Amino acid sequence: MSNQLLRVSGLSAGTEDKPILHDVSLAVGAGETHVLMGPNGAGKSTLGHVIMGDPAYQVSSGTIEFDGKDVTEDAADKRSLAGIFLSYQAPVEVPGVPLYSYLRTITQKRPELKMTARKFRARVGEIADQLDMGSSFLTRELNVGFSGGEKKKIEMLQLLLLRPKLAILDETDSGLDVDALSVVSRGIETYRADCDGALLVITHNTRILERLKVDRTHVMVQGHLVAEGPASLIDSIDEHGFEQFEKASAVAGGERA
Ligand SMILES: Nc1ncnc2c1ncn2[C@@H]1O[C@H](COP(=O)(O)OP(=O)(O)O)[C@@H](O)[C@H]1O
Numbered sequence: 001m002s003n004q005l006l007r008v009s010g011l012s013a014g015t016e017d018k019p020i021l022h023d024v025s026l027a028v029g030a031g032e033t034h035v036l037m038g039p040n041g042a043g044k045s046t047l048g049h050v051i052m053g054d055p056a057y058q059v060s061s062g063t064i065e066f067d068g069k070d071v072t073e074d075a076a077d078k079r080s081l082a083g084i085f086l087s088y089q090a091p092v093e094v095p096g097v098p099l100y101s102y103l104r105t106i107t108q109k110r111p112e113l114k115m116t117a118r119k120f121r122a123r124v125g126e127i128a129d130q131l132d133m134g135s136s137f138l139t140r141e142l143n144v145g146f147s148g149g150e151k152k153k154i155e156m157l158q159l160l161l162l163r164p165k166l167a168i169l170d171e172t173d174s175g176l177d178v179d180a181l182s183v184v185s186r187g188i189e190t191y192r193a194d195c196d197g198a199l200l201v202i203t204h205n206t207r208i209l210e211r212l213k214v215d216r217t218h219v220m221v222q223g224h225l226v227a228e229g230p231a232s233l234i235d236s237i238d239e240h241g242f243e244q245f246e247k248a249s250a251v252a253g254g255e256r257a
Pocket residue numbers: 015018020038039040041042043044045046047056
């Protein structure tokens with residue numbers, strides 16, 4: 001398959017003094033839904049951040065191609081404009097910036113999302129309704145004092161407003177109560193239906209996946225992708241955990257050493 005939206009090839013990356021990802025390759029086609037699973041500390045979030053271009057990490061080898069272009073050296077904001085979106089496991093708080101102004105600023109940078117203030121207000125209101133968000137959300141400072149669930153709703157709002165080609169959702173479901181979880185699921189479904197965007201969902205929680213049609217599942221252990229398979233791989237992980245893959249990873253690590 002040459003026509004992939006995202007193609008990660010032989011990627012090794014880490015912080016200045018710590019290699020984290022080792023020879024990672026994966027490809028996501030336009031409109032596909034992929035899931036990345038793995039035990040704590042495997043490197044899942046790091047992979048998301050490296051694909052997004054987080055300067056905290058350095059790529060030591062390999063490439064990241066997006067929409068037919070090599071973006072390995074591009075800054076995060078350039079990748080964002082190209083259509084990559086990352087929802088952070090722990091969203092940052094930005095005191096002094098009301099959510100509404102923040103959303104207006106990020107959309108104004110995108111020619112394809114140019115709209116009048118009035119249209120923008122209507123669009124934000126429409127999405128906020130879809131996500132069961134009260135209007136008081138919009139005048140509050142970005143993420144300051146928001147609960148974990150509320151922060152995730154704001155990320156879903158950004159997702160639906162920005163309509164990226166690829167959304168990487170990092171543990172978007174962790175620590176959410178049942179109501180918030182259902183809002184997030186609805187946000188993801190709306191994104192899939194309205195934007196026909198691709199998804200890379202990083203999760204521990206298979207419940208969020210029940211309502212998604214998953215095309216491909218990837219398993220990461222100790223910075224290596226150790227398995228890839230169809231949606232049914234999730235059921236096998238549900239049943240047997242990651243132990244089966246941890247053994248495979250020890251073998252792979254041994255071979256490399
Ligand atoms: N910025 C960083 N500085 C130092 N170590 C990091 C950094 N980011 C991740 N790590 C380390 O890399 C490993 C993988 O972390 P992470 O990608 O967060 O795993 P996961 O998301 O799979 O739980 C962990 O050992 C973590 O401590």
